[in-house]
Structure formats: structure tokens, C-alpha cells
Amino acid sequence: xxxxxxxxxxxxxxxxxxxxxxxxxxxxxxxxxxxxxxxxxxxxxxxxxxxxxxxxxxxxxxxxxxxxxxxxxxxxxxxxxxxxxxxxxxxxxxxxxxxxxxxxxxxxxxxxxxxxxxxxxxxxxxxxxxxxxxxxxxxxxxxxxxxxxxxxxxxxxxxxxxxxxxxxxxxxxxxxxxxxxxxxxxxxxxxxxxxxxxxxxxxxxxxxxxxxxxxxxxxxxxxxxxxxxxxxxxxxxxxxxxxxxxxxxxxxxxxxxxxxxxxxxxxxxxxxxxxxxxxxxxx
Amino acid sequence: xxxxxxxxxxxxxxxxxxxxxxxxxxxxxxxxxxxxxxxxxxxxxxxxxxxxxxxxxxxxxxxxxxxxxxxxxxxxxxxxxxxxxxxxxxxxxxxxxxxxxxxxxxxxxxxxxxxxxxxxxxxxxxxxxxxxxxxxxxxxxxxxxxxxxxxxxxxxxxxxxxxxxxxxxxxxxxxxxxxxxxxxxxxxxxxxxxxxxxxxxxxxxxxxxxxxxxxxxxxxxxxxxxxxxxxxxxxxxxxxxxxxxxxxxxxxxxxxxxxxxxxxxxxxxxxxxxxxxxxxxxx
Numbered sequence: 302x303x304x305x306x307x308x309x310x311x312x313x314x315x316x317x318x319x320x321x322x323x324x325x326x327x328x329x330x331x332x333x334x335x336x337x338x339x340x341x342x343x344x345x346x347x348x349x350x351x352x353x354x355x356x357x358x359x360x361x362x363x364x365x366x367x368x369x370x371x372x373x374x375x376x377x378x379x380x381x382x383x384x385x386x387x388x389x390x391x392x393x394x395x396x397x398x399x400x401x402x403x404x405x406x407x408x409x410x411x412x413x414x415x416x417x418x419x420x421x422x423x424x425x426x427x428x429x430x431x432x433x434x435x436x437x438x439x440x441x442x443x444x445x446x447x448x449x450x451x452x453x454x455x456x457x458x459x460x461x462x463x464x465x466x467x468x469x470x471x472x473x474x475x476x477x478x479x480x481x482x483x484x485x486x487x488x489x490x491x492x493x494x495x496x497x498x499x500x501x502x503x504x505x506x507x508x509x510x511x512x513x514x515x516x517x518x519x520x521x522x523x524x525x526x527x528x529x530x531x532x533x534x535x536x537x538x539x540x541x542x543x544x545x546x547x548x549x550x551x552x553x554x555x556x557x558x559x560x561x562x563x564x565x566x567x568x569x570x571x572x573x574x575x576x577x578x579x580x581x582x583x584x
Numbered sequence: 585x586x587x588x589x590x591x592x593x594x595x596x597x598x599x600x601x602x603x604x605x606x607x608x609x610x611x612x613x614x615x616x617x618x619x620x621x622x623x624x625x626x627x628x629x630x631x632x633x634x635x636x637x638x639x640x641x642x643x644x645x646x647x648x649x650x651x652x653x654x655x656x657x658x659x660x661x662x663x664x665x666x667x668x669x670x671x672x673x674x675x676x677x678x679x680x681x682x683x684x685x686x687x688x689x690x691x692x693x694x695x696x697x698x699x700x701x702x703x704x705x706x707x708x709x710x711x712x713x714x715x716x717x718x719x720x721x722x723x724x725x726x727x728x729x730x731x732x733x734x735x736x737x738x739x740x741x742x743x744x745x746x747x748x749x750x751x752x753x754x755x756x757x758x759x760x761x762x763x764x765x766x767x768x769x770x771x772x773x774x775x776x777x778x779x780x781x782x783x784x785x786x787x788x789x790x791x792x793x794x795x796x797x798x799x800x801x802x803x804x805x806x807x808x809x810x811x812x813x814x815x816x817x818x819x820x821x822x823x824x825x826x827x828x829x830x831x832x833x834x835x836x837x838x839x840x841x842x843x844x845x846x847x848x849x850x851x852x853x854x855x856x857x858x859x860x861x862x863x864x865x866x867x
Contacts, residue, residue, distance in 0.1 A: 312599065315599055316598055376854060377853070378851035379851060379852060379853075381689055381691055381693070381852040382850065383811070386809060391811075392700060392703055394809050395702075395703045395710070395809050398706070398710055398808050399707075399709045402710045402713040403709075403710075404666070408664055417671050419675050419678075420671075420675055422860060423675070423679050423682045425860065425863065426682045426860050427681055427686075429858060429860070430685040430688060430857060432690050432814075440863060441863060441864075442863055442864045443864075443866075443867065445867045446866065450867050520715065521804065525678065526674040527669045527674065529664075546865070568663050568664055570659045571659060572719050574713060574721065577705060580725055581708050582725070582727070583728075584730050
């Protein structure tokens with residue numbers, strides 16, 4: 302008992318220390334807690350976790366995209382009218398457009414036959430009419446015609462693909478990479494970058510405003526003039542390509558499209574598309 | 585001293601309890617730590633953290649989208665050719681397409697004048713020609729014409745918007761929500777859903793294969809027939825709308841588009857688009 306009682310001050314000291322530690326760790330947790338509840342408050346109780354994907358991950362972006370709230374209230378409005386086609390004409394035009402698009406395929410056999418620059422310009426002007434949250438138009442199209450830059454782009458992609466493939470499927474990458482040569486041959490490489498965040502005059506970042514799904518895909522525009530391409534989002538290459546193309550830090554690669562006329566020996570996988578009934582539900 | 589020593593067992597008990605608490609909280613933190621490092625390992629050393637957005641977040645999806653690796657090696661190939669237009673014709677077609685799209689605007693003033701179903705069908709067939717990783721075509725288009733379903737959709741969005749707005753901008757939501765009435769009036773509401781993951785015959789999940797940017801936006805297709813729409817991604821409404829539309833758990837709402845003829849009194853914000861030089865870089 303004597304021993305114990307002599308140790309008493311030590312016990313008390315230990316208690317104080319332990320309490321201190323606990324208080325500290327609690328403060329940490331409560332900070333974390335705040336952050337978590339902040340995130341939670343964005344998602345709703347009934348949100349179905351199976352469905353949480355990118356669309357949930359950049360809520361700010363979606364939010365800004367909600368066209369009904371993005372724009373400055375004070376901006377003047379002008380009257381709008383569109384061509385009012387007859388029913389027959391509407392059906393004809395929609396059918397012809399479907400037929401044009403139904404012939405479009407992703408083609409990797411692209412010739413180096415030069416394509417008039419004016420066509421590329423018109424295609425990019427057309428892509429630039431895409432809707433964007435609060436009309437921020439946060440996109441950049443890089444058109445690469447310099448053979449050395451094309452080759453460097455292909456090399457960067459091959460290096461990254463090699464790493465990805467080795468991680469995932471061993472030797473197979475060697476065969477697959479042979480297919481990347483078409484990047485050099487293509488008349489143009491077009492890289493679409495998104496401004497991930499804008500800059501306010503005061504230098505502060507502004508939330509990103511582009512919902513990628515809104516960017517009009519140039520594939521239609523090329524199909525319309527008899528050019529072919531294949532959309533690709535090279536895995537992990539974005540930042541290196543951004544540096545190669547001397548684009549600012551706030552721009553991120555969305556898509557890489559080699560563009561040109563199909564080569565004489567072009568082939569595509571023999572695929573059919575789902576019938577309308579498999580993709581459309583009417584209520 | 586006597587008092588203290590008699591209290592000694594109490595002190596010891598307290599110490600044990602406190603130690604217990606500390607150990608517990610430490611275990612929590614170390615779990616958190618593991619999760620964090622796991623996420624880190626997915627990013628590449630040189631990846632530029634400013635640029636980590638959705639495109640990085642679903643690497644699997646991008647990866648599968650790389651058209652050059654998605655498809656079954658054994659599928660037969662067929663030869664492909666496209667219309668080879670003269671330069672003049674290409675320039676003309678690309679210019680006309682640009683002019684068509686440059687007239688397209690996001691319009692919220694939509695009349696309830698009925699639109700022929702065949703036009704909607706053709707538009708959705710056209711959208712269904714979008715490229716998708718490994719040709720999975722993981723999309724569903726829900727066409728809503730039932731006025732009660734339209735109204736219910738508007739109510740769900742208003743409920744969610746009210747919550748979002750109150751969180752962010754106080755009373756302003758009231759004014760903004762008035763604008764949502766057009767959802768009821770529109771001839772059709774079209775909801776585009778993405779199959780977030782597929783199901784293998786053995787019931788296992790398959791990685792999602794759609795890169796959203798590849799989905800051909802129906803806005804062009806409607807513009808082509810003189811119809812108007814406004815793309816929106818209602819914040820947090822996805823799961824409730826999915827349930828309302830009786831869609832399976834693996835489908836996620838990407839876009840909601842009210843569609844119809846512009847109403848007589850339609851107006852749009854008086855905006856101009858960036859000139860080509862602001863969005864295009866040539867190397």
C-alpha cells in the first residue's frame with residue numbers, strides 16, 4: 302500500500318498525459334468529421350452508392366452546368382426562333398442524319414493524305430458551339446501537324462501503355478502497341494483539353510464548369526466530311542502530353558483523335574449496333 | 585496520503601480505460617491511413633495533382649475506352665471506306681454544319697406542340713451510334729411523354745434544387761425554380777442513363793466502359809430538325825429519378841433534356857462565342 306500511495310503522483314501524471322492525448326486525437330477526428338459531414342451533406346441519404354461515379358464526384362461542375370442557374374441574371378435576352386420544318390421534312394432530316402452517323406466507325410487505318418486546314422478549322426469552330434456551364438467555354442483544341450510532335454506523342458503513349466499493360470496483361474501489350482503507329486501517319490492529331498478550373502481576375506480559382514458530356518464530339522463533324530478518327534483517352538498520359546503541348550496547368554487532356562482520310566486498306570471490326578428497342582424506353 | 589493511496593485502484597482503473605480509448609482511436613486512424621495509401625497507389629508519381637479530375641478518377645473506364653485494346657481480338661474485320669468528297673465539297677459541308685450548330689442555343693422556352701415520335705426515334709437511333717469502349721453501348725434513353733411522370737420529375741428536381749439552393753444562396757432558389765415549369769410543358773423529357781457497370785453471365789460486375797465524353801450529344805441531332813432543348817444534370821436527383829423511371833440499379837442518370845419546338849416568345853441570353861483563335865492551337 303505504501304508503495305502504491307508513493308506512486309500516486311505518478312498515476313495522476315499518467316492520467317493527465319493520457320487525457321491530453323485523447324483530447325488531441327479527438328480534435329483531429331472532429332476535424333475529419335467536419336470534412337466527412339460536408340461531403341455527406343452533398344450526397345443525399347437515399348443516394349444509391351452503386352451509382353456514385355464521376356457524375357457525383359464533381360457535383361460543383363454539374364451544378365454549374367445546370368443551365369438554369371449558371372448564367373449572370375443581368376445578361377440581356379434576345380428573342381430566339383428556329384426553322385420550323387414540316388413533319389415530313391423533320392423525319393427526312395433526322396433519318397438522313399441517322400444514316401450519316403450509322404456509317405461512322407472508329408477507324409485506325411488513317412492515310413497521311415493531307416486534309417485541308419479550313420475543314421479542320423470549321424470542325425473545331427463547330428465543336429466550339431458546345432454548351433458549357435455559365436457559358437465558360439472551357440476547352441482548348443490542339444491541332445498537331447508537325448511530324449516530330451506526332452511521333453513524340455506516340456512515344457509518350459507507348460511508354461505509358463507499356464507500363465499499364467505490363468501491370469495488367471503481361472506481354473500482350475507488344476502486339477497492341479504495334480497498332481499505335483497510325484498516330485504518326487494520321488494527317489492531324491487533335492487533342493481536346495478541358496480547363497479544369499478557371500482563374501478569376503483576383504487570381505483565385507473558379508470551379509470547373511464543363512460537364513464533359515456536353516462537349517460536342519468531333520467524331521460526327523469529321524464523319525460529315527468523309528474523314529475518320531478513333532476517340533481515345535490515353536491512360537495516364539495527360540500531364541506529359543500537356544507539357545509537350547505547352548498547355549497551362551489548369552488544362553487537362555480529355556481526348557486524343559488522330560484524323561484523316563481512311564487508308565485504302567482500312568478495315569473495322571464486323572459489329573452491329575443494338576436495335577432501338579434495346580436502348581430506348583418510352584413512358 | 586492515506587486518501588490518495590486508498591484512491592490508487594481508482595487511478596489504475598482510470599488509466600486502463602484511457603489507454604483502451606487511445607488504442608481504439610489509433611486503430612481507426614490506421615484504417616483511414618490504409619485507405620488513403622490505397623488511393624495514392626492508383627495515381628502515377630508524375631501525375632499533376634492539379635489535373636486530377638473525373639478523367640483520372642475512373643481510369644478503368646478510360647482504359648476500357650482505349651479503342652485500340654477494348655475489343656475481342658478474334659472478331660472478324662471487314663473493309664471500310666467513306667465518301668471521298670472533293671476539297672471544295674468538304675469545306676462546304678463543314679461550313680454548313682458549323683452554321684447549323686452555331687445557331688443552336690440552350691432554350692428554356694419550349695412549347696407543348698406535339699413532336700412526331702418518329703423524329704425522336706431517329707434522334708435516339710443516331711445517338712446510339714456513339715462509340716463506346718469494347719462496343720458495350722452502355723446507355724439507355726428514357727423518353728417521357730406522360731404528363732404525370734413529367735410533373736413528378738419536375739417535383740423531384742425542385743425538391744432537390746430547393747435543398748441545394750438553400751444551402752448555397754438562400755432565397756434565390758425561389759426565383760430560379762419558377763424557370764423549371766418548362767419541364768412540364770416540353771413535348772418530351774428525355775433522360776439519358778449510363779450503365780455504370782455491366783453484368784457478366786456469371787453475375788459478376790464488369791467494369792464500366794463508357795467514357796461519357798463519347799456519347800454523341802442529342803443537342804446537335806435536335807438542332808438539325810429545328811427542335812430545342814437545354815442540357816442539364818440535376819444535382820443529386822439521379823437515384824430518385826432512376827427509381828421513378830423503374831431503371832435497374834446499375835444505371836445512372838447522365839443528362840435530362842426537355843425537348844420540343846421553341847415557344848413563340850422564346851428568348852436566350854445575348855451571348856457570343858469565343859473566336860477560333862481563343863480555342864484552337866496549331867503545332
